[in-house]
Amino acid sequence: MGAQLHQLLREAIVQTTLKPGTALSETDIATRYQVSRQPVREAFIRLAQEDLVEIRPQRGTFVRRIVAANVLDARFVREAVEVAVAREAAMNADAAAIARLHVTLKAQAAAHDNPGFLSADEAMHREIALIAGRESAWRIVDQVKAQMDRVRYLSYVDVSPIDQLLSQHRAIVDAIAAHDADAAEMAVRIHMAEILQQLPELARRYPEMFETS
Amino acid sequence: MGAQLHQLLREAIVQTTLKPGTALSETDIATRYQVSRQPVREAFIRLAQEDLVEIRPQRGTFVRRIVAANVLDARFVREAVEVAVAREAAMNADAAAIARLHVTLKAQAAAHDNPGFLSADEAMHREIALIAGRESAWRIVDQVKAQMDRVRYLSYVDVSPIDQLLSQHRAIVDAIAAHDADAAEMAVRIHMAEILQQLPELARRYPEMFETS
DNA sequence: GCTGCTATACTACCATACAAGCAGTTATTG
DNA sequence: CAATAACTGCTTGTATGGTAGTATAGCAGC
Numbered sequence: 001m002g003a004q005l006h007q008l009l010r011e012a013i014v015q016t017t018l019k020p021g022t023a024l025s026e027t028d029i030a031t032r033y034q035v036s037r038q039p040v041r042e043a044f045i046r047l048a049q050e051d052l053v054e055i056r057p058q059r060g061t062f063v064r065r066i067v068a069a070n071v072l073d074a075r076f077v078r079e080a081v082e083v084a085v086a087r088e089a090a091m092n093a094d095a096a097a098i099a100r101l102h103v104t105l106k107a108q109a110a111a112h113d114n115p116g117f118l119s120a121d122e123a124m125h126r127e128i129a130l131i132a133g134r135e136s137a138w139r140i141v142d143q144v145k146a147q148m149d150r151v152r153y154l155s156y157v158d159v160s161p162i163d164q165l166l167s168q169h170r171a172i173v174d175a176i177a178a179h180d181a182d183a184a185e186m187a188v189r190i191h192m193a194e195i196l197q198q199l200p201e202l203a204r205r206y207p208e209m210f211e212t213s
Numbered sequence: 214m215g216a217q218l219h220q221l222l223r224e225a226i227v228q229t230t231l232k233p234g235t236a237l238s239e240t241d242i243a244t245r246y247q248v249s250r251q252p253v254r255e256a257f258i259r260l261a262q263e264d265l266v267e268i269r270p271q272r273g274t275f276v277r278r279i280v281a282a283n284v285l286d287a288r289f290v291r292e293a294v295e296v297a298v299a300r301e302a303a304m305n306a307d308a309a310a311i312a313r314l315h316v317t318l319k320a321q322a323a324a325h326d327n328p329g330f331l332s333a334d335e336a337m338h339r340e341i342a343l344i345a346g347r348e349s350a351w352r353i354v355d356q357v358k359a360q361m362d363r364v365r366y367l368s369y370v371d372v373s374p375i376d377q378l379l380s381q382h383r384a385i386v387d388a389i390a391a392h393d394a395d396a397a398e399m400a401v402r403i404h405m406a407e408i409l410q411q412l413p414e415l416a417r418r419y420p421e422m423f424e425t426s
Numbered sequence: 427g428c429t430g431c432t433a434t435a436c437t438a439c440c441a442t443a444c445a446a447g448c449a450g451t452t453a454t455t456g
Numbered sequence: 457c458a459a460t461a462a463c464t465g466c467t468t469g470t471a472t473g474g475t476a477g478t479a480t481a482g483c484a485g486c
Contacts, residue, residue, distance in 0.1 A: 045259060
């Protein structure tokens with residue numbers, strides 16, 4: 001149950017269903033999900049290690065506010081890793097792998113609603129990491145990604161231009177299919193720059209969700 | 214107490230004081246450190262999330278064996294991130310920063326025993342990340358590094374040539390001091406390739422510490 | 427001698443009770 | 457009236473008992 005709770009809460013936080021700054025009480029969550037405090041507590045510990053909540057002893061547990069510097073660092077790490085991953089994928093990709101990538105592209109084009117697109121998005125990036133043979137490297141990206149995704153879910157109603165993201169994805173896949181590592185690197189870097197444009201605007205619009213420090 | 218326990222056990226595992234494959238019992242650790250089982254359990258959860266132990270429900274908790282693929286992926290991630298960090302550090306470094314790097318170099322040269330060198334090593338890499346203004350990016354590297362450090366501690370008795378590592382460090386610092394990003398990148402890549410040479414030899418020598426899968 | 431069952435001794439997991447600390451409010455006192 | 461002290465309601469932290477599952481050693485039966 002503890003692991004499931006962690007998964008549930010994690011999703012809720014990343015999707016900003018649980019808004020940054022919200023107080024999470026162990027007993028509250030426990031009664032809500034009909035379990036004791038212990039599994040909840042353990043879920044909190046996991047979330048704290050992912051920097052999604054902050055446990056302040058004897059005071060409370062709070063959904064971490066978004067810290068712009070952390071989001072930028074997450075982006076930085078993700079760019080570095082995904083660039084390297086894409087280069088390796090470009091070297092390794094065989095016909096079957098390229099076919100799988102095209103499938104995820106189709107799925108993205110089909111799912112025009114935002115939540116669907118985001119999961120297809122995630123699936124594609126993950127697939128690229130698997131093609132590169134870097135499964136456990138993807139676990140790191142996935143962890144870091146959470147900080148960025150919270151921002152994306154803030155903006156998903158209005159800002160993000162899906163067509164643009166989709167064409168960026170196409171560029172990445174094309175480069176990998178052409179076994180062109182340099183082109184893949186460039187395509188990933190362009191793609192990773194996307195969030196940089198949204199962040200300042202969002203910090204201005206939702207100040208209560210950001211850490212002012 | 215839970216957090217302290219986590220720190221203690223983490224160190225013991227990374228330094229292979231607790232050998233890969235060892236069974237860790239909640240009650241054992243609890244009685245040994247004079248606490249109840251709960252804090253121990255919470256420490257285990259943290260360690261599991263860092264992939265340092267494996268909790269098998271109703272069976273036991275075990276120090277994870279070293280998986281060569283995971284070490285290689287950790288190295289891969291670390292190289293990607295530290296290359297990017299070093300490039301930024303080369304851009305940002307001012308006189309004071311360069312002076313701090315020289316201090317850590319001196320500390321490394323002074324501490325000729327292995328444990329001392331490793332902590333000075335860590336301090337230098339951390340300092341570079343701070344100079345680059347990527348503090349939270351370093352947290353990721355630090356986490357990933359644990360998988361590599363376990364291997365380094367296996368080899369610290371005999372294999373690792375400290376003088377060689379030190380000269381590699383000097384190359385990195387020189388490149389940063391010269392504000393030469395390309396040189397910094399090259400120096401870091403060379404440095405990160407070091408562990409690649411040790412890994413196969415160690416897997417052969419200590420097979421019981423490695424996962425055969 | 428070999429196979430299969432059973433008792434037992436472990437394990438992690440969950441629930442519950444108690445302890446300790448912080449904060450805001452209320453009562454008390456100078 | 458003001459300042460302070462105690463009180464009350466919250467929080468996380470820790471300890472402990474009971475549960476369910478697994479692995480193993482030993483015995484029974486073939």
